[in-house]
Amino acid sequence: MKYSSVVASLFDDLGHAGIASGLTTAIHEDRASGTRLMFSIAHSGREIHECRFLASGCPDVLAACEYTCRAIENQKWPTTVELMADLGVPTEKTSRILVIEDAQRELRDAILEK
16 A cells, blocks of 8 residues: 555654653544554643654554644644545545544543543
C-alpha cells in the first residue's frame, strides 16, 4: 500500500510515542481493524503540557496519532475529517481514524471536568 508523503514523514518521526507523566489517559480500539491506542496527557487544569500515545495499527494510524499529539499540545483537537484530509488517509480507513477522535473526546471531557 502507498502512503501519503505526510503520513510517511510523520511515521518517520514518532516523537510523541510513549506515556506522559502526571497523566490523564484514554484507551480505545477498533477490533475489526486491529487498531488499539492510548493517549496520555499531562496538564494543569485545561492547559496541556504534554501529549503522548501508544498504538498498534497501520502507518496511517500511527501517523495520525503523532499528528494528533502535536495538535493537542497546541490546544487543537483535530476531527476525523481534518485528520483524513490533512494526512491523505483513504476513506476505507475511516473507522480506524474515528477511534482517535473517540479518544480525544474522552481526554477533552476529562480535562473539562477538572
